[in-house]
Amino acid sequence: MVLSAALALPAMVGALLVVFGSALGARPSRWVAGAAAVGSAGLLWAGLVRGEVVDVLWVPDLGLRFALRADGYSVPFVLLTSLVLILVVAHTAYEVPSGGSAGGYLGCVLLVGSGALTAFLAGDMVLFFLAFEVVLIPMWVLIGRWGDPHDLAARRDAASRFLLYTAVGSTLMLVGILLLAHRRGSTGFAVDAVQGTGPRAVLIVLLLVLGLAIKLPVFPLHTWLPAAHTIAPTGGSVLLAAVLLKLGSYGLIRLPVLSAPEAFAVIAPWLGLAGGVGVVWGGLVCLAESDLKRLIAYSSVAHMGFVALAVSTGSQLGIQAAIYSSIAHGLIASLLFILVGGLKHRWGSASLTVAREPLREVSPRLGAILVLGLTASMGLPGLAGFWGELLTLVAAWSPAPGRPRSVFVASAIIAAVGAALAAAYVVRVLRLVWLGDAVAGQRGRPIVRVDIRGVEWAVTAVLVAGIVWLGVYPYVLLDLTVVAPAGPAVAP
């Protein structure tokens, strides 16, 4: 009951805000949305602490149950989503993107959050898919309506690209889920894994992996991501990075890896290789990209490459690494997108080709947080990104039995090279933005000497605290994921 309420609260409030938000005004909508987000988080916490499980038959024809439950794998994602939701709502106090009322914007944000939370808590595969789809339309509206106001065509392109690309992925996943459910005789997650590597089992896994790889995204299925990230408003980018991509990693773990491990092993080497290549690819593009927001988006592609590699190893360590990487990326990318959004707000664009006064001189605090975010992104120890990357490499070096070790070691080496590229693009950005390697010729508009403060400062401070905490104190997350059942979840 508590869990259902925790999901219904943001959904209801979100829907109401979408419909009546414009009448409400910015400040009241923010308070309402904030109350919903915080209330939902509180209810979730209560539900998780009580270990609540919901299980109601919903669609008898499909055997679909409205089943909610949490285990060690889902809890990190649930908490991340709750936190990010609150932060995104709070961030509107700093900036409400242009394009519509604040209420509508916050409503869409809450709907995205509610859908994602449902997906992470779902105990039924089809329910997972449904929740996966719930996120689509609000996010599409966020991008298409509240996206970058400068370029209508780009906004339209990014929004529809996001919608259609993701729909391809999720529907492929649905076909996989249905085949899997038919094979297992139930749509629940908590059923024995499919054994064997027959062609049908491989087909199931292929569909699932393809679908989720689009969501993650894995190279070369990633081209929706940079467009969406670049155009989306700050909050939308944050939700994309911290929540939507995580649906991909969570789904990969929950569906192919745990539900059909043997068949997954057949295509895992390809996924691992794609992950490794993605790390390098993302890093390379980041070295040449001239838009800061787009650059951060491509760095997400690189990070998700690590997740794909970790998942593909199929070992418990790999799963833990994938979860760690995902959560870390959620925090880091959120921070970076908020910072870059703030910079775009101040600069009027996020282009790196415009010479500007170095942040280190102009806004030292903003500069310092940017440095922290970027170094976390390149996997510096003491910050969240490190553990995920390290554990991924370890997992890839010793994949689960039955997988070709050479392929995984090769992928690990590729990924490690990609991590070095991360340092290169981080240094590039820092030199351009923070240290002020001004490009000769163009001059940006006179800098607004506004350092980070107020709500923006508070939001980033929370994220910084999370990044540092995960960096220096990795136990909580590692313990949480280590006690999770190796097989299916706990519910009936």
Add this chain to the structure above:
Amino acid sequence: MNSAVLSLLPAAVAGVGALLVLLVDLVMPRSQLWQRPLGVVILLAATATVPVAWTIGWFAHTDRSGLPEILASIGVPSPARVLQVVALLGAAAALILLGHEHREAPGGLSVAVALVLVSAAGAASAAASVDVISLVVSLEVATLPAVALVALRGRRGAVHASLSLLMTSLVSFAVTVLGAALYLAANSSVVLSAELVGAGLDARTTRPALLLGTVLLVVGMAFKLSLVPFHAWTPQAYREGDLGVVALLVTTSKAAGVGGILAVLRPFIDPPAPFVLAERGLVLALAVLAVASMLIGAVGALRQTRPLGLLAWSTIGQAGWVLLPLTALTDAGRAAAVGYSLAYALATLVLLAVLRRGRALPGQHLSDGPEPAFSGFLGYVRRDRIGGAALVFALLVLAGLPPGVYGLLVKVGVLAALTAEGLWVLAVIAVVGVVLGIAAYARWLAAALGRVPERGAEAAAAGRTAYGALLVLGAGCLLLIVLSVWPALVAPFLH
């Protein structure tokens, strides 16, 4: 009394109602006010008889004395009842949405209303048919009024469209009759019975005729459903018919088609013994029709700039979706097909009602001029909250995206029926259909959710409240919401 006979009760009510309307018209030929309410009341009454007939039929199920033995073995399955309800209530909605120009048409409103009632009667009877002859006849009764209704608008384009519709109807009638003849020749009976079909397929001599007959019957139904390549009439008819006629086409005439196909396929879906050999050919034929419709309809819809064009082409695509689960030839597939038809009919009705509200920019009403393009719907959600919300919701049901959960659930049902029978290739192709469909609906959706244009907003806001449209819209949305939250409500009736 037998259930098969009882199930004709709704059709009878509607048919008698049509006569009643014409009779009353004789009495007071001038008035244009009573026809619609009377028609709606008759249709509601007919709808009310569906559960009555059902209940009585259910109680009387064991009593089959006095009937030919073969007829007695056939019960009308409950999906047919659902289709009857769709046909009758859809016809009621069509009456409500019928444009005012029918007042000026030859014969006035009375003829139009009578035609709608006749069509509903035909559809209700088609869904309940258990033999080929009554099926063929009731199908024609269900569809020919639509031809007349399109023609009644009297415009040049409308005449063209009705001619096209008539041509294809006639050809389809010919094909259906040919199929029926072959069927009769092979089975020496007109009854659509599993035992007879099984026996017919077992005998080498009768098998080709029987199979070809079945396929031709399916083709005949394909016209009513506007399946590719029998769809050519659809865009014209939708463009030229008024909203009420379109509503009739998407509900009553669709229900007739689906009911017909279910009747023809019933022997294969509930067979006494499996006949694998025959199924393969049939499945392939169905699959070709379904996939072609789904994809071609969707890509056609992709290029439309006006709502009715979109609805016409999306009808073709959605018809593919309705047929698709039937390729599984299972009870689950049938349930999925009927569920899908239900979602489709409801959502399209809501969209038609939104169009009838006529709040699109630049303030034109549909009857006055050309229908507005999508750009006329810019910022529609902001300008017309009720209509906007309904528009978005209905489009999402059609696209199969939450919050149009029922639309998504029926899509899942279709795919589940396919995957359960190992038809995963079709399921994967359907993924393309899903995405194309979303892309097509997204354009209207994007306009409606977009920013309000600077000019013209206040002009459109002045639109007159069409209470009938509001009623259809409200009822449709309510049903869709209820079904989204509680899909188990109709689930038992789909099997």
Add this chain to the structure above:
Amino acid sequence: MIARLLIVLPVLAAAAAMALRRNDIGVRAACVGTGLVMAVLAFVGMVAGLGRAPEVVSTISGVTLPDLRMPWLLWTSPAIGVVTFVVAGVAAVIQAYAAWYLATDDRYATFAATMSLFTAAMLLVVQSADLTLTLIGWEVMGWCSFLLIGHWSRTEVARRAAAKALLVTRAADVGFVLGLVGLAVGARSTGLADVLAYWTSPEAPVNARALALSLVVVGVLGKSAQFPFHDWLPDAMAGPTPASALIHAATMVAAGTVVLWALYPAFVLAEPARWLLGVSASITMLGAALLAFAQSDLKRLLAYSTVSQVALMLGAIAAVPAQVGPDAGLFHLLSHALFKALLFLVIGWLAVVVGSTAASAMRGSARADWVSRVALFVGLAALAGVPLFVGGVSKELVVEGAFEGAVSPSGPGVVVLVVILLTVVVTAAYSTRAFIVVTTHRPGGAPTRRTMPWSVATVLAVLTVATTLGGVLALTGAFVLPSSSWVWLAISVLLITVGVSVAWRAGLRGDPAEELAGRFIPYADRGLGVDRLYTDLVARPVLAAAAVARFLDTEVIDAYVRATAFTARLTGTGVVRAHRGERPAVGTALVALGVLVVGIVGVMTWS
């Protein structure tokens, strides 16, 4: 307890410095004060630990994952105790120096905090008994070096040097990380004891061990600025002098020595890794010494000298046989830490006085005050390896170790020994040159006299004393050192004499470098164009690949996506256009076709 404090305290000091950054006195108190406290603590720890067996210190409790144990332990031993003390002491002294050096800098707080963090990272590496902790310290040092070198980010040179340092070391770290991962995976643990136990056991796979340790060596070569990664270090002179002193003396570049020293039991069994290290160290040792001799900038001279001296440590570790052990290399580390810190700080002081570090500008700069003259003499004597100075003692031990290696059947001992002996000559020569340059008569008269602040004087005095007497640390018994022999001592003295006299003779006529290698100086100043090689062989290709990737991403990968959308739209247009004609005939024709197709399909598949 002390081991843990030594890591936590500087981190806290760094945090405090950042928090107090507007208050210079507070920052100074935090960083310098903590530095001194740490030096005292480390001293106590060293004394307490002498003569005791190595022991393990727990930190935050470790984690045991299904496939990997991560105990996260530190350890102490007498040798580690001494190294810790030297690192902490040198760092404290440099912090004190920096407080003066950067007194007027508006970002002193950031600098001091970074130095503090840097020290913490180095102490973590020194005391780490876990590969993860080693990696953490290692990477944090790399990052801190970026910040320290790039401290004066208002100049292009500093920005470039900082980026170069980070990128070069990070590129080599690919090897380091993979090597550590390989070691950890084999042992199913990141604990040093487990790793060593597994990889020294007879069942350890030989090739995997060689590969993993070779990869670790690659990382070490990068961080320690060894050939072919050496070129970042001379450029790093663009950072403030205290940063250079810290990076060169006690921390970053020496960290590789510590890591290999800790891994030595496994490393000595990996012949390819030993050769890789030995050959690279040999090339670096002699090459960097020659380049040092011909530098026209004294700070860069010191930089190349560091490269050469670190090569000496690493060469010793590569060369020594298992029965001797790697402690000679470690001892040279701490000896180098003392004298190199001294040299940097003296040169830094003189450079402040004359306003430049160029040899021509610094000519005679030390004539004015005797403190720097003495300090310089002591530092250079130790660098040259004059016996009894700490550098002399440690170099002697390295030579002995290399000799043991040369006569043992495996390892690159012979190569290393020969190169060391040659390097001793060159080192003596450039040390002499540096002394001559700074103390000979200045053409324009003595520099204007500046009073040396007491803090600088104290710092120099402490380091001078330490450099003079540091050799006694060898007597603490903390290190397992090769026995010294009079023969090698005599040979060393002879070689040093040769070097000194060659330089001295040339010095009578002017700068020895210009006399002996005048035409070589421009090349040496450019580091033989290695920077250009980095650019042409690595940076340019990578950037080209980046441009290609970006192009492919939008024009090829995404083109498929766009093509799909385009095809769908095109098909749609075609379909719609086909229906445009309002002729019933079209419909009928389609119908006929459809009936035919469906009929054929139905009947064909029936049979």
